[in-house]
Amino acid sequence: MRSVVREAKLCGKMDGGVANNMMDMDQDSRKRLCFADGRRKVDYVLVYHYRKRSSVRGSPSQHRLSIISNGSYPLGVEEKDQEGGKDEPAEVVVDVGPPDPADGEKIMIREEFEGNLKDAGLEIEHDKENKAHGHAFIRLHAPWQVLSREAEFLKIKVPTKKSYELREEKGLAATMNEVWRKLNQPFQPKVPHQEQEHSRTKFLSHCFSRDKLHLYGAFYKYQPVDLIRKYFGEKIGLYFAWLGVYTQLLIPASVVGIIVFFYGWATVETNIPSQEMCDEDQNFTMCPLCDRACDYWHLSTACGTARASHLFDNPATVFFAIFMSLWAAMFLEHWKRRQISLNYSWDLTGMEEEEVHSHTYIVALCYSMLTTEDKKITLNVFLPSQTGHEKLTWRDRLPGYLINISSILFMFGVTCSAVFSVIIYRITISALMAMSPDPEVKSNVRVTVTATAVIINLVVILILDEIYGMVAAWLTELEIPKTETNFEERLILKAFLLKFMNAYAPIFYVAFFKGRFAGRPGDYVYVFNDYRMEECAPGGCLIELCIQLSIIMLGKQLIQNNIFEIGIPKLKKLCRTLKDKERAPKEIVEQPGRRQQWHLDYDLEPFDGLTPEYMEMIIQFGFVSLFVASFPLAPLFALLNNVIEIRLDAKKFVTELRRPDAIRAKDIGIWYNILSGLGKFSVIINAFVISFTSDFIPRLVYQYMYSETGTMHGFINHTLSYFNVSNFKPGTVPSITSLGKDITFCRYKDYREPPWSTEPYQFSKQYWSVLAARLGFVILFQNLVITMSMLVAWVIPDVPKNISEQLKKEKTLLVDVFLNEEKEKLQLIQSLFSRDLTQEQQEELKVSDQTSLSVSHTYLKRLVLTRPHISTSLCGKICITLPKCSHKERRRNFYSHCSIVDAAAMS
């Protein structure tokens, strides 16, 4: 009763102090958030669509459109909307047409549901106007009693009245902290400070005072994570916190990436291999790039790509790859710490996950029973509470699993063929363009083909991404996971698998396969008998990988952020509005000024879950970690994207989506595993990129094994094999040639025996030694980096020191508080009851307790020696022994568990 009065103060009018803080909240909008009585707050709104012909007649229970109220209304409160009955519920029965059986059932379901809500203690308010058809809103209010009961169920921690001081650090550390705090000041959002968390005034002030921050004024500030959590719940709070940590850690990665890039830029002039390539005196005549149509060419014409490729293919890249692998490990560790800190400050430490049966599971259960038993059985039978013991057999699940496996294999096939189609496109278009008589077309072959192909790739990726998202959801429903958590995990895993494959397949192709199956002059590999397999650019495959990666990464982020995340929701909303208008062209225009808050909210998009947001970031994390050896600027682009992304996401959550249901969560769930898996995978991928895609290893091998001067001079010559032009297959010799008249040998990039050796065109000893060095590097890199990552993870403690100290302190204090309280209570109860209970009853009570406590006997040592107030003299040495069973006993039994302790407690 009393609690109703208090809430009425908010919903009706304010008292002094509160009113000051709520000055800028307009009266009207406040009104909207209350029941018609203006007192009880609307906590939740249910919506259903009803039709004109809906009827009640003939249904077993009566239908009431009523305002249910079980509170009494004190005077002195404006009640301008209160047209419904005050104490007797208004009863309106609508009868417009013949009953529709489907509608009738729906009404039954709804009524049962509402009845259950009332039984659970909730208060319900229906719309009082009765439109012919449209949306009906049911508003719920949860009274204090219900809330406290549920809090107990959920084991929600609450602050006790006992408080304690956090220890201040002294000396250097404190000064450093202070300096850091000052430096950080401008980046802190203007919200009440964290420390005020437990003071009462904070709740009031943080609600309506954040009116100075807006999108681009706040992009460089920290996020008010605690407020996000308060409004949206822990799960969304954790997402934003995670995004924050990720973005923050991208800053050092970007800085190092930029340095690495500039190192390449600064050393390009002094780099001997690219100098040699650009040196026109070293007249390397290369074999033609295509059959017949192409001419021999001079290597110095590829000077540009050689210089460009040095930007990304230099020794600093190796360092950067190692750095980024450690960065990934550090990021995960850092997040673990942050998560634990959040768990602590959000009082989630003792939280236990609750299992909720998934919707698909229940439906499947219903269905499986319906098919075996009477179809007319009432729906009530299929509730999880009654069917808790029922299980789906493997026969129910088998078809789902089979479809799953085959679909995923099919999707793999689709992705691979998409990649292959683009390859075919590239091969054919470049062959066709090379045959074109126009010299301008000819000179732009590579640029045109590469650019168009990557764009096609990008478009395919974006389209398949959407399709795969839907397919994953469909497949997961077929699997019928038992709980919601399970459902989500499986969905995420599948979606991740498909989308990851989709986004990375073309990149993997360029990194590890392109140019490796092209064959050699005189023995090229052909597809469709006519088209030669493509080779990498003369500068190496790394520059192509870099182009591919940057275009896909940037394109995906820009297009998905702008078009998909902002455009499509707007479009959807428009569609829905149009649809609604079509359906009910009259009602939509009635009383626009009187539309309630819930009408406005209903117009917003429903919340789809965090999966797409996380997925986008995880795929981005892949770009940042997996192929970072080939594109050191990836972290920078990711950083720029994320700074905007955080704000866009926040704006979307606050203004464009319905308020999501708050969900408690201790961690980010399976995403952490995916991140950690990606981190591990990135090590091996980077090892392969450095050793196989880049020229790092061949250069090292040349310098230390083959170079006579010990420098890189002569490297280019060393990497080029000789080909005797007389060995060309008939019909593949260049038809028109300006260089080829007096040429006997052309060169190609490979380690093969020269035509004059005993085994012409076989792999040379150099090939095998470079291969061995490459493989050796992979082993070294992988194991070194994994060991270092493990070391990083081991050195950084999971629980921040201050948190663990506070936890310890809190525990001690809680024990004290509760012990005192318990003692008082016990004394009180004893004094009250001792007269009523007989001696026997008391004894009985004691014995049953004693039995169960026998175990604690064995922990006596702790009691004796470790309680601080007992062991005052630990510096002295006392020999300790526990009594055992007698020797005679011991000799008789091998396992002589004559634990006297246990026995005693039982007597």
Add this chain to the structure above:
Amino acid sequence: MRSVVREAKLCGKMDGGVANNMMDMDQDSRKRLCFADGRRKVDYVLVYHYRKRSSVRGSPSQHRLSIISNGSYPLGVEEKDQEGGKDEPAEVVVDVGPPDPADGEKIMIREEFEGNLKDAGLEIEHDKENKAHGHAFIRLHAPWQVLSREAEFLKIKVPTKKSYELREEKGLAATMNEVWRKLNQPFQPKVPHQEQEHSRTKFLSHCFSRDKLHLYGAFYKYQPVDLIRKYFGEKIGLYFAWLGVYTQLLIPASVVGIIVFFYGWATVETNIPSQEMCDEDQNFTMCPLCDRACDYWHLSTACGTARASHLFDNPATVFFAIFMSLWAAMFLEHWKRRQISLNYSWDLTGMEEEEVHSHTYIVALCYSMLTTEDKKITLNVFLPSQTGHEKLTWRDRLPGYLINISSILFMFGVTCSAVFSVIIYRITISALMAMSPDPEVKSNVRVTVTATAVIINLVVILILDEIYGMVAAWLTELEIPKTETNFEERLILKAFLLKFMNAYAPIFYVAFFKGRFAGRPGDYVYVFNDYRMEECAPGGCLIELCIQLSIIMLGKQLIQNNIFEIGIPKLKKLCRTLKDKERAPKEIVEQPGRRQQWHLDYDLEPFDGLTPEYMEMIIQFGFVSLFVASFPLAPLFALLNNVIEIRLDAKKFVTELRRPDAIRAKDIGIWYNILSGLGKFSVIINAFVISFTSDFIPRLVYQYMYSETGTMHGFINHTLSYFNVSNFKPGTVPSITSLGKDITFCRYKDYREPPWSTEPYQFSKQYWSVLAARLGFVILFQNLVITMSMLVAWVIPDVPKNISEQLKKEKTLLVDVFLNEEKEKLQLIQSLFSRDLTQEQQEELKVSDQTSLSVSHTYLKRLVLTRPHISTSLCGKICITLPKCSHKERRRNFYSHCSIVDAAAMS
């Protein structure tokens, strides 16, 4: 009061039912375990040594040798020993000589300690006889009140009266279970069944009825882990459970190992390489094995080792290495599940680790303060409770760390030089023996040298093992870890590092270094200018690795088990007895018949902790996993050892050590990490053993790249390079030769260019291709096996299904039980108090609660939709929305956290 009476029943005489179960417990030994009053049970015994001249005079507090009693004794109980005062404590002051200040301080410390024990509610009994000097025993009894208080502190779970039925499985699974249970029956120890755990009778019966099992009657049975835990506590219980799981899982590993071994045995006749080696027609003349003294030799003379090496070096070994890596992953997963099951059945699920300051930390804290402040400060200041805020600075810790690092490096050096010394021994002895004129000595060179060297290695390992154990303890004390857990972890890590290195250094040498730095004919590597580096036997290094591994493993186990674990403790005990006798030659003989249980217990060895037991097993696990590719029988030997080891350990714990203090533990701590680290390390080691130590890869490369027939024929010829004998350095040609007269080329095992090539004796193309294949295999093996292990770990759920189901059920039931109880209590209290409290007070009460509960508002959805009794109609679809702040608000703020929910709760 009542509890004392009940205990007296045990200590004094029994009532009917209890007596039956304790029939076989002799009256006398039972008496021994009670206080002199025959009623209160001895729970704990403290011992100290006092000296003749000990005095009390002048000490601030009085000394009392007294029987403290705070219970009243009912009649009808024999009290034959009760000579001390009944209600007034007997006070005896001994004054024999002049006061010794050190003794006086000790007495003060002791008195303070005893006083604190009494304050904590414990009851204390002193010896009543006062010998001149010797051991004094203080017996403690913990009354019921103390136990219950401590149980609350430790959050010990107790069974409630509510019980539930576990669901029976039906169908095939149940039948399978039944069959399995039947098959298992003979292996179950004859102890009361697990299910009876919570019945009251069990406690009584399991104490004294295990008289039929003894050592060799029980070795094939499961261990009674629950009983072990009851008597020794969780920590030791977990050790035995872990040992059980490990031993059990060694069975399949042994079986597969034996199969692999027999596969090698069966295929040795059909193996082409060993046939070729034994074929005397293929007259390979090998280069001499030592300078001058050795002659050229025919490869067919090494036929024996070639055949032996096939036993361990065959394709099945590769399979076995993969199998064992997966086995290790499986073992860890299996143990995790077992651990969780044990946690559940031992009610440890909610347990929180308690931090106990380590002894060294406190002493160091005392010391650091003593040096800075007044030395005369009383000891009381240095208590952890008062000095909780004090910290050791890095200046206190630095010397410890420095000594640590340098000592560990020094130990590394010691181990390496030990290994190197043995190498020198081998090289010199074989050179000397080769020069011996006696042909018999010459022919036995290899056998003699290998055998003696391995034995020297073994002895060195055993000696260093003991030293390193002590060094690790010393180093850890220097580090001054803060808590006991910390102390133990660091000690274990250090000891493991040193002992692991010690045990494996010679094995690593043989596996990866032996024979790789020997050079080639004409360019051998010499140590000390005179002795050629040793090479592997002609059969390959694998057979030597196998010999080394098996001797060290078996020798270490046999010697450590028999001599160190059984012999040395007995020796120590003898020493101690002799010492005691020397010290007090008279008292030791007085009244041998009247010696109490605690006198007998005191004669036993004190318990040293589980570290040595675990360490032994972990080193063994290393033998089983790390080099298993070279010795498939390792699991079998480990299994045989462990079956005995479990029983020996059990016997030792029960009969030869003082009863250890029970320690609660949820897991095996850092040992799990070490195990998992070893598992990962074993993958890479096995990869290297297979690809570099064995001949597996060269054979594959030959068969698929070089063999003209596609078979292994010609392999031996392919692996042998040519050497032109005229290229021998002067003085290294065999002096006396029977074969070498008409020889121009001798052969040696390596891939090098022949003398007639352009680059004579350089590594050939074959060398590089084999190297590349070896490295490629390492990458493939490592990544494949790691992926498979992760898959295994992922597929096996950590929490067994039945446990997770039971946990869920228990939670639901607990909620119900407590809700009902709470309701009743609340009603009672309300009815009692409602009259006394004013309206205002009640309101105040409500408001403060309400504030803290605001968070639960946001979880309304759970309340509305997920409680089974509410959501009866989930099959129907209802659209849900949560109210948001007004649009106007939202537009104004970017983060418009106008969370009405929070605001409302505050009003």
